Amino acid sequence: MSVYWVSIYREIRDEAKVAAYAALAGPALQAAGGTFVARGLPEQTYEAGETTRTVLIEFASLEVARAAHDSPAYQEALTALDGGAVRDMRIVPGV
Template sequence: MTAYWISTYQEITDEAKVKAYSKIARPALLAAGGTFVAAAEPAQVYEAGEQTRVVLIQFDSVEAAVAAHDSDGYQEALAALDGGAVRDMRVVPGL
């Protein structure tokens, strides 16, 4: 079953660290089988929505998304992020 990795940036505290993270994270997640569906600030928000960056990545399964997160390449990206952002990150199974 398809799964979606959803990251919402609640606060960016160091833009340089976020850029360094992104340069490492994107290739690591692509190599792990992820397909980037969206990565931007919302065009429109409703209800309790916040105007913060959202990243949506599709994987073949929850297990694939978790393995991508736990991979050495992505862990290197997290080390580069080093507190540069406060994020809400989830893996959600598709329908």
């Protein structure tokens, strides 16, 4: 069953660090089996109405998503991020 890695950027503290992270994270996660489904600012918000950057990545399984997160290439991306953003990240099963 597919799972979805959801990242919501609650606060961006350093745009340059976020850009450095993105340059490394995108290729690392794609190489690890991730498919980017959505990313960017919302076009429309409801209820709490937070206009925050959101990234949605599909993986084939929980194990693949965990391995992508723990991979050396993605860990290098996290090092580049170095506190440049406050994020809420989770892996959610598909239905």
